[in-house]
Amino acid sequence: MRGCVALFTLTILSGCTGVQSALDPAGREAGTIARLFWWMTIGSMIVWLGVIVLLIYSVRTRAESFTRRKARIMIVGGGVVVPVVVLTVLLLYGLAPIPAMLAPAPPGSLKIAVSGEQWWWRVHYLPPGQAPIPSANEIRLPVGEPVEFHLESPDVIHSFWIPPLGGKMDMIPGRKTRLVLTPSRTGVFRGACAEYCGASHALMAFSVVVQQREEFAAWLSHQSQPAESPQELLAIQGAHLFLANGCSACHTIRGTAAAGVVGPDLTHVGSRLSLAAGILPNDPNAFERWIGQTHDLKPEVLMPAFHMLPPEDTRALAAYLEGLK
Amino acid sequence: MRETVNKQETLWLLAFSPAIWAIHFLLSYATASVWCAKISGRDNPIDGALLAILVYTVLALAGIFVVGWLGYRRHRIGNGNLPHDDDTPEDRTRFLGFATLLLSGLSAVATTFSAFVLFFFRRC
Ligand SMILES: [Cu+2]
Numbered sequence: 001m002r003g004c005v006a007l008f009t010l011t012i013l014s015g016c017t018g019v020q021s022a023l024d025p026a027g028r029e030a031g032t033i034a035r036l037f038w039w040m041t042i043g044s045m046i047v048w049l050g051v052i053v054l055l056i057y058s059v060r061t062r063a064e065s066f067t068r069r070k071a072r073i074m075i076v077g078g079g080v081v082v083p084v085v086v087l088t089v090l091l092l093y094g095l096a097p098i099p100a101m102l103a104p105a106p107p108g109s110l111k112i113a114v115s116g117e118q119w120w121w122r123v124h125y126l127p128p129g130q131a132p133i134p135s136a137n138e139i140r141l142p143v144g145e146p147v148e149f150h151l152e153s154p155d156v157i158h159s160f161w162i163p164p165l166g167g168k169m170d171m172i173p174g175r176k177t178r179l180v181l182t183p184s185r186t187g188v189f190r191g192a193c194a195e196y197c198g199a200s201h202a203l204m205a206f207s208v209v210v211q212q213r214e215e216f217a218a219w220l221s222h223q224s225q226p227a228e229s230p231q232e233l234l235a236i237q238g239a240h241l242f243l244a245n246g247c248s249a250c251h252t253i254r255g256t257a258a259a260g261v262v263g264p265d266l267t268h269v270g271s272r273l274s275l276a277a278g279i280l281p282n283d284p285n286a287f288e289r290w291i292g293q294t295h296d297l298k299p300e301v302l303m304p305a306f307h308m309l310p311p312e313d314t315r316a317l318a319a320y321l322e323g324l325k
Numbered sequence: 326m327r328e329t330v331n332k333q334e335t336l337w338l339l340a341f342s343p344a345i346w347a348i349h350f351l352l353s354y355a356t357a358s359v360w361c362a363k364i365s366g367r368d369n370p371i372d373g374a375l376l377a378i379l380v381y382t383v384l385a386l387a388g389i390f391v392v393g394w395l396g397y398r399r400h401r402i403g404n405g406n407l408p409h410d411d412d413t414p415e416d417r418t419r420f421l422g423f424a425t426l427l428l429s430g431l432s433a434v435a436t437t438f439s440a441f442v443l444f445f446f447r448r449c
Contacts, residue, residue, distance in 0.1 A: 084434055091438060095445045103448075104368065 019190040022163040026189060026210065028146075028182040029166030032097045043090050054078065101167065105148035105180045112139065113150045116158030116171040118197060118302060119204040120264055120277040125220060126150075133224045134252070136264030138272045140209045142216040143186050149179040159195035162208050168194045183210040190278065199300040205278030226255025227267045227324050238320025241313050245306065253324065263303055270324040287318035334417055338399075339425050341392045342432035349385040349436050353378045361449035371449050382440040389433045396425025 017024045025031040066074075105111075108128055115122040125133040139162070141147050151160050153171040160179065161168030169179040193204040211219065230236045239256065242248060248258030254267040269275075272282055276298060280286040290297060291314050294305040306314070360374035361367060399422025402415060409420035 080430070088438075091441060095441060099445055099447065 019188060020163050020192065024164055026183060026185050026187060027162075027165035028184055029101055029180070030164055031184065032101065033167055036094060036097065039093065040090065043086070047086060101180070103180070104178065105146040109146050109148055110142070111148045111150060113152075114139070114160060114171070116151070116153045116160060116193060116197070116204075118155050118300075119193070119200040119298065121204075121206050122264065125223070127220065130224075133220060134254075134265040135223055135268070136272075137206050137274070137277045138209070139191065139206060140211060140216060140219055141181070141183050142213045143183050143210050145213070146180050146182045149181065151177045151179060156197050157195050158193045158197045158204070160191065161194040162189060162191035164189045165191075165208065165210075170195060186210045186212060188273065192278070200298045203277065203279045203298050205274075207273040207278060209273065222271075223268055227253050229255075230320055230323055232319065232323070234316050234319040235323045236320075238316035238318070241309075241317050242320060245309065245313075245317075247317075250303065266321060266324060268324055270322045282322070284315075284318045284322045287321050288314045291317055334414065334421065336421065338392065338395060339421055339428060342389045342425070342429040345385050345388045345392070346432040346435050346439075349381050350439050352381050353439060356381075357449075365449060367449045369449065370447060372447075375443055375446075378440065378443060382436060382443075385436050386433060389429050389436065393426050393429030393433070396422045396429060398422065400426055 022030060023034055023037070025034045110128070111126040113124040113126060113132070121137050121139075123135045123137075123139065125135065127133070149160065149169070151169055151171040152175065153173050155173065157173070158171040159168045160171055162181065165183055166179065166181045169177050171177060187210055189208040189210070191206045191208050193201055195201075197204065230239050242251075242253070243257055248256075248260055250260040250262035251264065251266045252259050252261060254265075258266075270282065274280060275282050275286050276290055279297065280290060288311075291309070292305065292307045294301055294303050309317075356377050357371065357374045360371060360377075364373065365371060399418050400409075402419055402422070407423070409416040409423060
């Protein structure tokens with residue numbers, strides 16, 4: 001029993017910190033939401049306590065001891081005036097921060113287009129005055145700057161949510177939605193799809209890295225470059241196999257003949273923190289598993305499994321992809 | 326004119342205030358959405374729609390006030406004191422009148438709450 005209670009408390013408390021907690025804010029918008037959450041919680045606790053105290057009081061006092069006047073004050077005051085005042089205050093307090101959160105980012109801010117697709121994230125960085133820079137399944141942001149996300153979806157409704165940075169926003173087919181986030185400290189966080197979108201909805205996450213401006217700029221400029229040619233024999237073999245096996249029909253690796261757009265851009269896939277939308281670590285073993293057991297790892301995924309490839313080929317492909325830093 | 330007891334008691338008056346509240350909400354919502362989608366565009370001020378919603382709100386509150394007033398008059402017929410729980414047509418009328426009055430109060434507060442959005446949202 002005691003173990004149960006301890007486990008329960010631990011489970012509850014572990015929700016309060018960590019890479020995916022809205023209660024451990026790392027951004028301006030999330031800070032507003034967390035403050036709102038705490039005040040609303042405190043407000044409802046006070047209301048609840050007040051009602052309980054009144055309940056006990058009403059059970060323990062005798063009705064005859066009330067004058068008509070006093071009873072009327074209790075009923076009109078406690079039943080009408082207090083609830084209206086309390087609700088009005090909480091409502092105004094809750095409405096007040098919304099306009100600032102919905103406002104577009106100031107002109108010249110970094111914009112990032114994200115498309116939620118079953119079950120991964122297509123990302124394009126749109127730095128002012130530059131060509132779009134494609135990436136996938138990972139978001140990097142400069143600290144302290146408002147960034148405007150343009151969200152959409154080609155298939156079903158998804159929802160883009162990075163709990164430590166801010167609220168969530170739906171990605172709706174045929175529409176463009178917008179979300180502004182302003183990270184306030186550096187670190188690695190985790191985002192997830194927050195709207196059920198099919199069999200592998202729960203396997204649709206992404207890492208979020210908040211960096212200093214210079215680090216971010218260097219990273220982004222590297223991402224805009226084409227892939228480096230492999231040097232090791234195994235990886236060179238992998239590069240050939242990538243084209244020979246038709247991976248290139250769905251995946252782009254800039255600087256090579258691979259220019260497919262069905263799946264994620266793999267130009268710098270080896271440099272990402274995780275693989276396949278946040279479900280695997282980024283190491284050669286994970287690449288091999290993903291290529292050979294795609295459907296065991298992600299049910300109904302739109303990439304065919306290549307379990308018919310001989311293990312040497314899978315290993316070569318993994319070496320090549322892992323090397324794409 | 327004094328309110329008199331009607332033997333054919335009707336429940337309709339009771340439903341009027343909440344109905345006005347619902348219609349006010351729906352109309353405001355529809356006006357704002359259509360305005361933003363078809364007329365102003367998403368990054369522009371929403372002033373035109375806000376003006377319309379302000380008008381709806383004034384009309385709705387006036388309507389709710391009238392219904393509440395009618396309810397109050399029924400509640401006050403004769404010299405019946407609360408609670409109106411006698412098994413007579415008079416007390417039934419008073420009871421329904423009083424309930425109408427209370428529901429009108431609730432609807433007025435709710436309609437005002439919906440209109441609060443006016444003070445906060447300046448763009449679509
Ligand atoms: Cu989903």
